[in-house]
Amino acid sequence: MITDPQQIDRIIDCFGFLRRKDPTFKRHFFQAASVVHLNKPQSICHEGMSCTHLALLISGTARVYKLGENGREITLYRIGRGESCILTASCIISNTPFPAIAVCEEALEAVLIPTAEAQNWMSRFPAWQEYLFGLISERLAEIITVVEEIAFRRVDHRLAAYLLKRAESNGSRAIKVTHQEIASDLGTSREVISRILKDFESRQMISANRGCIDLLDTRILSDQL
Template structure:
C-alpha cells in the first residue's frame, strides 16, 4: 500500500487521485507500487512481454528502435505524469514490446500490473480518459517524427537540433555524433559529414563530444531552408 506522501505525489501528477476516498483513489493506494529506477536501467527490450503499466513521477525514459544495421532512432521520451504508449498498446493487445525503453535520468514510477490496468480501463472513466489522452498526445509526437524523417532534409533538421539544444555563450552542445544521429533517425556518417560542412562554412566548431555554434544567424538560415 502506498504511503501518504506517495499518495500526495500521485495526486499532483494525476489530479483525479487527489481524493483518496474515491473508488479509483482507494484502488490506486492499495494496488499501485512506487519503484525507483536508476539511469541506464533497461525497462523493456524488444520482444518482452508487457506485464506492467507505469506512470512516471520523476525522471525521463527514452524509447527507441535499433535497425538491422545497428542504427538507432529515438521514437519519444516521457517524463513526469506520463507513460509509454507502446506499453499501453502491448498491455491492451497482449502483444510483445516492439522497441527498447531505457531510463535516461533517475526515475521513480507508480506501477500497476496488466490485469489491474485493464480492469481500471473498464471501470473508471477518469482512468480511461487519462490513458486515451496519453495515447492521442504521444501518437501526434510519433507522427511528427515520421514527418520529419520522411520529408525534411537532414541538414535542415540538424541545424534546428543544434539551435534547440546548445546552451551558454557561445552556445555549446555536448553530444557525440552517434547520439545526434539517434535523435534524428539517421546514420552517424551522415551527421559527421554535415557537421564537417557546417564547420567548413564557419557555422560551428566541432570537437570531441562537443559542438560550438559560431554563427547563430547563418545557422538559423540553414534551419529554415526548404
C-alpha cells in the same frame, strides 16, 4: 501498495487524473501501485516482451526507440515527469508484445501499475480511461512527426532544428551531446552527422568538441530550416 502520505502527495502532484474527486479510484490506484527506481542505462523493456506493468514517471527520463537490422537506432520519443509510455499502454489495451526498446536515459523514479489492474480500470474509471486515450493520442502525433521528418526532410535541416531545439530547452548554446546520440535521435548514421557538423563548423555556425557542441550563430543555423 503505496501508503506514505508524502509520497502519495508527490504522485498526485505529477498526474492530473489523480486530482479528480474520485476516492474509490484513488484507493484502488494506490493499493495496486508500487514505486521503482532505475539508473542509466538500465533496460526497461525489450522488443517482443510482454508488458506486465505500466510505468508512470515521477522523475527522470526514459527513451523509447527502434533498432534496425543494420544496428541503427531511431528515437521514437522520450518520457519525462508526469508521463507514461504510449506503446506500453497500447500493448496493455490490445494484449500484444512491446514493439520497441525502452531504456533509462536519466535516473528515474516511476509508479508501476500491474497490467491486470490497468486493463480492469479502463471499464471502471473514466479518469483512467481518459488519461490513457489522451496519452496515446498525444504521442501518436509525435511518432507521425518523426516518420514525416525521416521520410521528407533533409538531414542537415533536421540537424539544425535539433540543435536549436536542444539549445532552447537547455537554456544554453552549449549542448552536451555526442555524434552517436544525435544520430540515434535522428535515425541516421554517426558518419552522416559528423560530416554535416563538420560543414556547419566550417561555416562558423557551431564549434564542435568531444561530447559538446556550441552554437555560434543561431541566425545562420535557423536559415537551414
